[in-house]
Amino acid sequence: DVVLTQTPPTSSATIGQSVSISCRSSQSLLDSDGNTYLYWYLQRPSQSPQLLIYLVSKLGSGVPNRFSGSGSGTDFTLKISGVEAEDLGVYYCVQGTHDPWTFGGGTKLELK
Amino acid sequence: QVKLLQSGAELVKPGASVKLSCKTSGFTFSTSYMSWLKQVPGPSIEWIGWIYAGDGGTNYNQKFKGKATLTVDKSSSTAYMDLSSLTSEDAAVYFCATGVPPHYWGQGVMVTVSS
Numbered sequence: 001d002v003v004l005t006q007t008p009p010t011s012s013a014t015i016g017q018s019v020s021i022s023c024r025s026s027q028s029l030l031d032s033d034g035n036t037y038l039y040w041y042l043q044r045p046s047q048s049p050q051l052l053i054y055l056v057s058k059l060g061s062g063v064p065n066r067f068s069g070s071g072s073g074t075d076f077t078l079k080i081s082g083v084e085a086e087d088l089g090v091y092y093c094v095q096g097t098h099d100p101w102t103f104g105g106g107t108k109l110e111l112k
Numbered sequence: 113q114v115k116l117l118q119s120g121a122e123l124v125k126p127g128a129s130v131k132l133s134c135k136t137s138g139f140t141f142s143t144s145y146m147s148w149l150k151q152v153p154g155p156s157i158e159w160i161g162w163i164y165a166g167d168g169g170t171n172y173n174q175k176f177k178g179k180a181t182l183t184v185d186k187s188s189s190t191a192y193m194d195l196s197s198l199t200s201e202d203a204a205v206y207f208c209a210t211g212v213p214p215h216y217w218g219q220g221v222m223v224t225v226s227s
Contacts, residue, residue: 037213039213043155048207048209048217048218048219048220049157049214050217051213051214051215054213060215090155092157094213096212096213099171099173100159100173100175101159101173101213102158102159103156103157103158103159105154105156106154106155106156
């Protein structure tokens with residue numbers, strides 16, 4: 001199975017600060033159809049995960065544009081430009097290029 | 113709007129089976145994919161599989177073959193997951209979600225395995 005390694009495991013930020021989360025894959029996520037099936041989710045405390053980013057860099061429905069995704073191949077980044085209180089929780093990268101779909105171990109974003 | 117309402121928490125004995133339900137509304141269930149996922153404290157999330165409501169076609173994570181069985185009832189727009197021969201390793205929160213990738217998620221249901 002593809003292993004997704006997220007760093008850092010925990011990130012402390014102040015409101016308004018920009019943060020980046022890295023996701024490294026054990027295999028290239030570029031599919032033979034030309035797409036890269038890499039997604040980002042946020043799970044707020046006591047809530048279900050919410051889709052933020054799909055296909056590396058496309059913003060999910062209703063997701064604020066302070067979130068952005070980038071990367072290719074095996075290295076991907078989620079950036080939050082100006083953290084807000086509602087952004088706190090655990091972020092997961094997810095790949096769907098290779099069966100089975102796999103999740104990263106999560107990055108917990110907390111207030112400094 | 114899209115809603116997914118999962119059944120309540122389950123306490124089951126080792127070796128028993130349990131059937132979890134996920135009642136949906138707000139979208140066209142009959143032409144949708146439904147995903148199921150498992151979350152254990154850590155936190156860690158695993159994809160169990162998905163089912164296409166249109167024809168009942170499924171795709172399972174090899175790890176969950178023989179453990180989970182996904183079905184749907186189009187007449188009630190409900191997705192189901194049977195978990196069999198439960199052990200302590202199956203204790204977790206289970207989520208249903210629309211689509212592949214999972215888009216809208218249910219609230220999750222906690223399954224506890226204990227005698």
